[in-house]
Structures are given as C-alpha cells and as structure tokens.
Amino acid sequence: MSKEHVVPALEDSHAWSAIHAGMRPSNMLALGAVLTSVGPILYLWTSPLLAWAVWGAALATCSAGMIMCGLRPWFSHLGVAAGLVYLAQFSALAAVVAGVHDAALAYRMLAVPKLLILVVIAVQTRKHVARHRRWLLGAAGILGTLKIAARLLDLIPTQANDAVDAAANTLVAVALFVLAIGLRRRENEWAHQVHELSSSNFDDFNLR
DSSP states (O other): OOOOOOOHHHHTOOHHHHTTOOSOHHHHHHHHHHHHHHHHHHHHHSOHHHHHHHHHHHHHHHHHHHHHHHTSTTSOTHHHHHHHHHHHHHHHHHHHHTTOTTHHHHHHHTHHHHHHHHHHHHHHOTTTSOHHHHHHHHHHHHHHHHHHHHHHTTOSOGGGHHHHHHHHHHHHHHHHHHHHHHHHHHHHHHHHHHHHHHHOOGGGSOOO
C-alpha cells in the first residue's frame, strides 16, 4: 500500500516555507515536465532551433528535479539514477551543439535508458508513490520505448515521425507532472512534521 496520504489540511500547508526548506523538488520536476511537452510541440509549429533549445532545457530541468527528489526521504534514490541519465543525455546534446558530432550517437543511445528507468521507478516505488501514478509512469516509459523500437524497424511513416514523437513525449510529460503532484503532497507531509517538531519546546513536556 502506498504511503502517499491525501491529507487535505496539508495541501495548502505553509510549513515548507516556515522551515526554510528551499526550492521544492516537485516544482522543479513539474517545470521539467511542462518543458518536455512544449519542446516537441514547438518542433511541429515553429523553428527547430527554438524547439531544441526548449528540449535541452527540459532535459536539464528534469535532471535537476529528479535528483532533488531522489535525495529527499519521501522518494526513492532511483530518482537520482533517473536524474543522472537525463543529465547524461543533456550533456550529449550540449556536446552536439558545441560541434562534437560523435556525441549524437550517445544522445540517441541514452533515449531508451531514460525511458526504462521510469519503468523501474514505477515498479520499485510502491512505498512512496500511489499506484495510479506508478502505472502512468510505467506506461509512459514502455510506450516511449516501443515508439523508439518501431522507428528503428521503420514501422512509423516518415511523415508521422514528428507527430508520434510529440504524442509520446506528451505522455511522458503528463506522467512526470502527475508524479510531481504526488511528491508535492509528500513534501507537505514531511514539512508539516518537521515544523511541528521544531515548534515544540520544553513546555510541551511534563517533567517529573
């Protein structure tokens, strides 16, 4: 059973700011999710250069968000692993932009591990993430991997490639955003507990 408790009183809790916990990891992950959906859509309708710039920002932001979440007690350390894979693909993309054309192969090779780590997270985070969020994350990782396999086997018509990419990445973006919402609730629970503990004083104890 998931430990993601839905506690309405904590949804709008100000405990996070009260304990000065810094930037919320879930906010970073949510931003990365939004950018993940925007990049491929821009590629369909605007300049490819802008789309690739947004896509690079999405990889970097998702990397930071995943690592920040993975280092917190309310999520699995698999988040750090996922963040490092995202960071590796971002680094390969940056190298290509810098003129290291051989890095394009590394960029493409990292696409499948980046998706499969989402499936691993979905399977291994029962104690941290609600079932529907894990199912969505796992489905996004599997379907994204199948999309890459279909492309390699030339099963996707060339004229549909960009639209299929946009659809697959939108699914991943939605899954990451839904995950971020769940982790925000976990953040609130943790912050509330820490705030209550830090607000306690010796008057709370009956010394005898």
